[in-house]
Amino acid sequence: MASNRPIIAIAGLACETSGFTPSRTLAPAFHPLRGNEEIRGKYSFIQAGSPLSNAAEWHGALIGHALPGGTVRRSAYEELAGEILTANSTGCGSTSTAPCVEGIDDAEFDLLRRVRAVIGPNVIVSASMDLHGNVSRELVHQTDLITCYRTAPHIDVMETKERACRNLVELLTRSSSGISSPLRPLKAWVPVPILLPGEQTSTRLEPAKHIYEAVPEVEKREGVLDAAIWVGYAWADEPRNRAAIAVTGWDQNTIGRGAEHLAQLFWDAHREFAFVAPTGSFAECIDAALKSAARPYFISDSGDNPTAGGSGDVTWGLTQLIARPEFQREDGPTVIYASVPGPQAVQKAIDAGVGAIVTVTAGAEVDNIHAGPITMTGKVHSIKQGDKHAEVEVVLQVGSVFAILTKLRKPYHLERDFTELQLAPRDADIVIVKIGYLEPELYNMAADWMLGLTPGGVDQDLERLGHHRIRRPMWPFDKEFKEQPDLSARIIPMSNMPLEGPDE
Incomplete structure (x- = not known):
C-alpha cells in the first residue's frame, strides 16, 4: 500500500x-x-x-x-x-x-x-542555519521556512535542526477548508546595519542575552510559526553581510511587528556590544596571566581561530611565545599552545619517537602574511594518530611550552583534546588556544581568561581587515549615522510567488 x-x-x-x-x-x-x-x-x-x-x-x-x-x-x-x-x-x-x-x-x-x-x-523548503550566517532577501524568498541557532556558543544545534524539520512536517500536513495542498506562510525580513564578530555577541552575556531571549516570546504570538535573528558573519566581504531578522507565520501584521520589535532591540543595543572577556595584545595577555594567581589561565589567540575561518597555520602567536625568556627553561611556567599545522614536522617527530630531541619547522604554508614558518628545537612529548581533523598530532616541549603540532589544522575545544595528548590543562599555568570566545568545556575549565587581539584571517579588529563591498553605513565601521536605519519589515511573499522590487 x-x-x-x-x-x-x-x-x-x-x-x-x-x-x-x-x-x-x-x-x-x-x-x-x-x-x-x-x-x-x-x-x-x-x-x-x-x-x-x-x-x-x-x-x-x-x-x-x-x-x-x-x-x-x-x-x-x-x-x-x-x-x-x-x-x-x-x-x-x-x-x-x-x-x-x-x-x-x-x-x-x-x-x-x-x-x-x-x-x-x-x-516546500525549510532551512536551518547558524546564527552567524548572512541572510539576504532573496534567500528568505527561496525558502518557505527559515530558522537559526539561538545560542552562541552553539548549544542548540540539534534543537534548531529538529525545529526546522518539525515546522516543515507541520506545514506539509496542514490543511484548511478541505484544501489538500499545504498553506504557505509569509515571512517578515528586516536587515540591520550591524556587523559584529561572535566574540562581541555571545548570548551568554548582555546585550545579546536579552535580545535572543526575546526570540521565543515573539514566536509565541498568535499567527507566528518561527522567529530568528542572525548576527551575520563578519569576516566575509559581500553585500549581504549584516545582521538580519526573519519572522515566519500566517498573519502579516503580527509577523511584521515581531520582526520590527527584534530589529529595534538589536539596533537599540548596537553601542553596547563589547568583547566577551578582557582584551589585550598578545604580550599584554601573557603578562596578565603571569601576574595572576588564577590557574589555569586561558588566552585566546583569536586572529587565527580555525573555527571562525582562520587558516590555522599562522605562526605569529607561537613565535612570540617561545621568544619570551620566562618560558625558555623547562622549569618555567607550564604553557600549552594549540596549535600549528606542520606535516613535515609531525613526520620528523614520529620518526624520532617520544622522548627524542628534534628540530622541526612548521606553519605558514598557507598563511604567511603575518609571520613565516617557525623553527623549534624540543623534546617529543607525545604522538597521537587518527584524529578526524588533524589526522596526526604531536606535542613538542620547547622550554616550558608544550606546543601542539598537527598534520592538518584542528580546533581544540574539549578537555580530551588535551588529555589524549598526555597533557593536563587543569594543571597548566597558561593554556593558549586558537579560538575566539571559549567553547563551553574550556570556559568551565578556565579560572580566568583574556581574549588576545592577534593578527590573522579572522582578526577581531574588523576595521583593519579592509572590507570594501559591504553596504554602508554599517556599525562599527561607521560610528555616526546621518539618519536612523530603516527597520521596517519587508514582507516576503510565498516562495512560489514572484519577488518584486529592488534588493535592500
Whole structure:
C-alpha cells in the first residue's frame, strides 16, 4: 500500500569562510555524507521510532559540514551542489545552508535557486542555519521556512535542526477548508546595519542575552510559526553581510511587528556590544596571566581561530611565545599552545619517537602574511594518530611550552583534546588556544581568561581587515549615522510567488 506520508529530502552544505585568509576549502573538507543510512544516522530526531520519523518519509541526499576556513573553491561547490541536485531530482523539500564560494556572492541563495529549478516552485523548503550566517532577501524568498541557532556558543544545534524539520512536517500536513495542498506562510525580513564578530555577541552575556531571549516570546504570538535573528558573519566581504531578522507565520501584521520589535532591540543595543572577556595584545595577555594567581589561565589567540575561518597555520602567536625568556627553561611556567599545522614536522617527530630531541619547522604554508614558518628545537612529548581533523598530532616541549603540532589544522575545544595528548590543562599555568570566545568545556575549565587581539584571517579588529563591498553605513565601521536605519519589515511573499522590487 502506498504511503500518504510526505516525502522529505535532507541536503545541505555548511562552512564559515573568511575572505581575509589565502586558504581555500576543497570538497573533501566537507566530509560529505550520502544516502539514507549515513544522513539519518546524524539526526536522532528522525531515527526509527521517533515521532518525526513516523510523520514523514525521510530521504538523505547529501550533507557536508566543513571546518571553517577560506573561501570554497568553485569546483568543489559545483561538485557537491551537483550531487544535491541529482539527489533532489525526485522533487522533495530540503533543509539547506551553504558557504561563501569563489565567484558567487550569495551561495545559500544560489544553491536553493538551483534546487528550485529541479523540484519546482510548489515544493516546500525549510532551512536551518547558524546564527552567524548572512541572510539576504532573496534567500528568505527561496525558502518557505527559515530558522537559526539561538545560542552562541552553539548549544542548540540539534534543537534548531529538529525545529526546522518539525515546522516543515507541520506545514506539509496542514490543511484548511478541505484544501489538500499545504498553506504557505509569509515571512517578515528586516536587515540591520550591524556587523559584529561572535566574540562581541555571545548570548551568554548582555546585550545579546536579552535580545535572543526575546526570540521565543515573539514566536509565541498568535499567527507566528518561527522567529530568528542572525548576527551575520563578519569576516566575509559581500553585500549581504549584516545582521538580519526573519519572522515566519500566517498573519502579516503580527509577523511584521515581531520582526520590527527584534530589529529595534538589536539596533537599540548596537553601542553596547563589547568583547566577551578582557582584551589585550598578545604580550599584554601573557603578562596578565603571569601576574595572576588564577590557574589555569586561558588566552585566546583569536586572529587565527580555525573555527571562525582562520587558516590555522599562522605562526605569529607561537613565535612570540617561545621568544619570551620566562618560558625558555623547562622549569618555567607550564604553557600549552594549540596549535600549528606542520606535516613535515609531525613526520620528523614520529620518526624520532617520544622522548627524542628534534628540530622541526612548521606553519605558514598557507598563511604567511603575518609571520613565516617557525623553527623549534624540543623534546617529543607525545604522538597521537587518527584524529578526524588533524589526522596526526604531536606535542613538542620547547622550554616550558608544550606546543601542539598537527598534520592538518584542528580546533581544540574539549578537555580530551588535551588529555589524549598526555597533557593536563587543569594543571597548566597558561593554556593558549586558537579560538575566539571559549567553547563551553574550556570556559568551565578556565579560572580566568583574556581574549588576545592577534593578527590573522579572522582578526577581531574588523576595521583593519579592509572590507570594501559591504553596504554602508554599517556599525562599527561607521560610528555616526546621518539618519536612523530603516527597520521596517519587508514582507516576503510565498516562495512560489514572484519577488518584486529592488534588493535592500
